[in-house]
Amino acid sequence: MPAKSTKQRITEAALKLFEEFGFHAVTVDKIVQESGTSKGGFYHNFKSKDELLYTIHESFISYIIDKAHQAHASWSTPAEKLYETVHSFVRMFEVYQAHVTVFYQESLYLSPVYFDSIKKKRDRYKDMMFSVVKEGKQQGEFRHELPVPITSMAIFGMINWTYKWYKAEGEYSIREIADIYADLIMQAVLTEEARNKKDYQRFFLGHKVM
Amino acid sequence: MPAKSTKQRITEAALKLFEEFGFHAVTVDKIVQESGTSKGGFYHNFKSKDELLYTIHESFISYIIDKAHQAHASWSTPAEKLYETVHSFVRMFEVYQAHVTVFYQESLYLSPVYFDSIKKKRDRYKDMMFSVVKEGKQQGEFRHELPVPITSMAIFGMINWTYKWYKAEGEYSIREIADIYADLIMQAVLTEEARNKKDYQRFFLGHKVM
DNA sequence: ACATACAGACTGACCAGTCGGTCTCTTGCT
DNA sequence: AGCAAGAGACCGACTGGTCAGTCTGTATGT
Numbered sequence: 001m002p003a004k005s006t007k008q009r010i011t012e013a014a015l016k017l018f019e020e021f022g023f024h025a026v027t028v029d030k031i032v033q034e035s036g037t038s039k040g041g042f043y044h045n046f047k048s049k050d051e052l053l054y055t056i057h058e059s060f061i062s063y064i065i066d067k068a069h070q071a072h073a074s075w076s077t078p079a080e081k082l083y084e085t086v087h088s089f090v091r092m093f094e095v096y097q098a099h100v101t102v103f104y105q106e107s108l109y110l111s112p113v114y115f116d117s118i119k120k121k122r123d124r125y126k127d128m129m130f131s132v133v134k135e136g137k138q139q140g141e142f143r144h145e146l147p148v149p150i151t152s153m154a155i156f157g158m159i160n161w162t163y164k165w166y167k168a169e170g171e172y173s174i175r176e177i178a179d180i181y182a183d184l185i186m187q188a189v190l191t192e193e194a195r196n197k198k199d200y201q202r203f204f205l206g207h208k209v210m
Numbered sequence: 211m212p213a214k215s216t217k218q219r220i221t222e223a224a225l226k227l228f229e230e231f232g233f234h235a236v237t238v239d240k241i242v243q244e245s246g247t248s249k250g251g252f253y254h255n256f257k258s259k260d261e262l263l264y265t266i267h268e269s270f271i272s273y274i275i276d277k278a279h280q281a282h283a284s285w286s287t288p289a290e291k292l293y294e295t296v297h298s299f300v301r302m303f304e305v306y307q308a309h310v311t312v313f314y315q316e317s318l319y320l321s322p323v324y325f326d327s328i329k330k331k332r333d334r335y336k337d338m339m340f341s342v343v344k345e346g347k348q349q350g351e352f353r354h355e356l357p358v359p360i361t362s363m364a365i366f367g368m369i370n371w372t373y374k375w376y377k378a379e380g381e382y383s384i385r386e387i388a389d390i391y392a393d394l395i396m397q398a399v400l401t402e403e404a405r406n407k408k409d410y411q412r413f414f415l416g417h418k419v420m
Numbered sequence: 421a422c423a424t425a426c427a428g429a430c431t432g433a434c435c436a437g438t439c440g441g442t443c444t445c446t447t448g449c450t
Numbered sequence: 451a452g453c454a455a456g457a458g459a460c461c462g463a464c465t466g467g468t469c470a471g472t473c474t475g476t477a478t479g480t
Contacts, residue, residue, distance in 0.1 A: 006426080006451065008424080021318070022308070022318045022319060024234035024319075025318075025319065026472080027470080028322070028469075028470060029467085029469075029470095030449050035427075037427085038426065038427045038428060039426095039427075039428065039429090039472090040427050040468095040473095040475095041425075041426050041427075041470080042426095042471095043471070043472080044425060045425090046428095048470080049471090057347045058462060099357075103365040103455075104320075104374075104427085108231070108232045108235075108315075109232060109234075109235065117257075122401075129272070145393075145415040145416070146394070146415070147382065147390065147392065149382075149388070150382055150386075150387055150390045150391075151394070153371065153372070153375055154368045154371075154390070154391055154394055155368075155373075156371060157367050157369070157370065157371025157372065158364045158365075158367040158371075159367070160220070160367065160371060161363065161364075161366060161367025161368075161370060161371055162363070162367065164367075166361055169441060170359065172359075172360055175467095176360075177360055180356065180357065180360045180361070180364070181360075182366060182426085183355075183356075184356070184361070184364055184398040185398070185399045186397070186401070187397060188393075188397045188398040189377040189428070205355040205356070206355070214459080216459080237434085237435060237436080238435075238436060238437080239435075239436095247460075247461090247464060248460065249436095249437080249438090249460095249461075249462060249463090250438095250439095250441095250459085250460050250461045250462065250463045251459075251460050251461070252460095253437070253438080254435095254458085254459060254460060254461095255459090255460095258436080258437075259436065259437090298430095
């Protein structure tokens with residue numbers, strides 16, 4: 001295994017520092033110090049502090065879009081797609097919590113060109129969620145009285161907020177949290193008929209008592 | 211009606227600027243310019259830029275704790291308390307969206323003393339939500355398989371996230387959004403028995419098609 | 421000899437906060 | 451009523467520190 005490149009070391013150090021203190025409270029000197037390189041090393045690998053922030057955003061949003069595509073491709077019914085999307089999104093926190101934190105906390109500070117590029121991808125991801133919910137309503141699996149955009153944003157909210165409080169060493173594992181969120185969401189959006197479908201019982205915490 | 215005080219004008223201008231550009235991207239000079247006063251006027255009314263940020267946090271968290279107390283005092287069953295808390299929280303966005311945005315986006319940048327003071331109140335609010343969910347489980351209204359902390363944080367997430375996307379001029383009114391969120395949450399947490407209780411039908415969108 | 425990767429002293433812009441000053445009010449005295 | 455004197459509100463040029471980004475190197479591989 002090759003040793004970590006300077007670029008990687010910088011990215012990882014920056015990620016942790018941004019997560020803890022916020023983009024503006026972290027100086028390039030601090031990042032340089034923490035990653036064991038120098039001003040020169042930093043600006044050799046990145047055009048600017050902004051570009052570093054952008055690469056962090058970029059790597060995260062690409063990953064998550066990829067996951068959503070997988071969920072779409074691997075399952076056929078809207079209920080299954082939604083369940084899988086929610087579950088895989090939450091599990092993503094295990095590895096990407098710092099990315100998510102920076103993504104939602106600091107995207108405001110991306111310079112315009114970078115911001116537009118990220119926004120496009122973020123919107124694409126949002127649209128995928130909207131599609132699933134829409135499809136679910138059309139096929140009668142999801143309650144027809146729920147409007148697509150609000151329901152979708154509610155789901156996003158529940159999931160995304162996790163970055164604010166989740167601690168790896170906390171009482172609940174990320175998988176447990178994923179199970180609970182998925183249960184809550186499926187319980188909230190499925191029609192009574194779909195909820196009782198045999199194949200869908202696996203969505204619910206069911207008999208497991210926590 | 212007395213004209214707005216300089217302090218008020220500063221606070222309002224800062225609120226809008228912080229919401230749009232973020233605390234660090236807004237200079238005191240900009241606030242001063244926007245609120246029609248001067249550096250001197252600013253520092254006459256506030257000890258520091260930090261203190262201004264603190265007063266914004268403080269006014270919001272106090273308001274929201276007060277609302278939660280009202281919901282607790284006015285209703286007797288956990289289901290009613292939860293419904294009311296959720297509903298009033300969401301309606302709060304109508305007036306306080308800028309406060310919420312600053313609160314959740316910039317609290318990291320509060321200086322330690324201010325941060326501690328805000329954190330205490332925020333935790334108190336969190337505990338109130340936890341209590342309602344706990345009580346709901348104990349009284350058998352909420353599903354026993356749902357763990358209190360995760361369920362509570364899921365509810366918070368759904369609601370809080372609204373600040374990221376809600377636009378007053380958007381397709382849905384804040385009241386509609388509140389109705390939908392409350393429906394989703396009640397649908398997700400209530401036991402089947404409680405869900406069928408006659409008095410609780412008002413929680414759901416029911417026959418209304420959107 | 422040349423390119424790539426990095427080192428670290430330096431610079432210039434920016435910005436929170438200061439400080440001496442002015443301009444109203446209010447209060448108390450005659 | 452008239453005036454002096456103090457207080458509170460506000461003004462804006464200035465300062466001192468901070469920090470992103472630059473620039474001149476040096477080392478190592480090809």
